[in-house]
Amino acid sequence: MHQYKYCKAITSSDPTAAYHAAINERPSNGASPGNRNKRSVGEHTKYWQPGKTLKIVIVEYNEHSFATIKNSASKWLPYINLQFEFIELDEQTMLAATEFLGDIRVDFQPGLGSSGSSLIGTDSRTGSPDLPSMVLGTDFSSPYYESLVVHEFGHALGLGHEHQHPDAGIPWNRAKTYLHMANTTRFSKAEVDANVFPLERSASRVYTPYDRHSIMHYQVLDELTLGDWHQPVNLHISQGDIAAVRAIYP
Numbered sequence: 022m023h024q025y026k027y028c029k030a031i032t033s034s035d036p037t038a039a040y041h042a043a044i045n046e047r048p049s050n051g052a053s054p055g056n057r058n059k060r061s062v063g064e065h066t067k068y069w070q071p072g073k074t075l076k077i078v079i080v081e082y083n084e085h086s087f088a089t090i091k092n093s094a095s096k097w098l099p100y101i102n103l104q105f106e107f108i109e110l111d112e113q114t115m116l117a118a119t120e121f122l123g124d125i126r127v128d129f130q131p132g133l134g135s136s137g138s139s140l141i142g143t144d145s146r147t148g149s150p151d152l153p154s155m156v157l158g159t160d161f162s163s164p165y166y167e168s169l170v171v172h173e174f175g176h177a178l179g180l181g182h183e184h185q186h187p188d189a190g191i192p193w194n195r196a197k198t199y200l201h202m203a204n205t206t207r208f209s210k211a212e213v214d215a216n217v218f219p220l221e222r223s224a225s226r227v228y229t230p231y232d233r234h235s236i237m238h239y240q241v242l243d244e245l246t247l248g249d250w251h252q253p254v255n256l257h258i259s260q261g262d263i264a265a266v267r268a269i270y271p
């Protein structure tokens with residue numbers, strides 16, 4: 022029996038607010054050097070200002086939740102010039118918030134098991150302050166849980182899905198993949214397109230060479246590809262991930 026941990030990376034529903042949040046945080050989000058693609062409002066990076074202390078609010082769930090998220094998210098810290106300040110809050114306080122209590126706001130949804138979703142980078146400074154920017158399942162004892170949290174925090178740091186890298190070349194069987202994702206995670210066709218299949222090269226992302234061992238890569242089942250191609254769940258931050266975040270957060 023597989024344990025699937027397909028995640029949804031969520032883009033802000035308000036591209037103009039997302040653009041301003043990104044530029045206010047770090048002006049270079051609007052103009053990454055070396056990238057000559059024409060930029061539109063939706064085409065910018067969403068990285069935090071290096072040196073910043075990111076405030077991470079975690080809604081109280083049980084006696085394991087806070088420590089588990091804190092320890093797992095902190096796996097990024099040796100490689101980035103950012104600090105994390107973790108704050109545990111009760112749900113009522115979060116629901117009553119009228120301003121952003123945290124740059125990243127984590128809540129839990131038991132039905133998600135060991136999967137989750139997150140907004141990308143500074144997009145979490147858009148929308149309603151009483152809403153989480155990251156939602157995680159509560160299967161804390163799963164062998165995949167830590168890698169889920171590390172993956173979601175990769176999104177919160179501004180990283181996209183590595184399996185969607187334009188150079189990934191994964192020979193997806195698209196028809197089977199739509200069906201599988203609908204059955205296992207109730208992804209719509211549009212959500213599969215947005216989260217699974219390769220994306221065009223975009224100015225909203227800084228590219229390092231494609232790395233199938235990235236923590237930002239989905240597991241890929243052999244039965245969902247043409248011929249023989251599969252990738253097991255990646256459990257740890259890879260050398261490629263380290264190179265990427267070091268370049269983003271020097």
Ligand SMILES: [Zn+2]
Binds near residue numbers: 028030172182
């Ligand atoms: Zn993801």
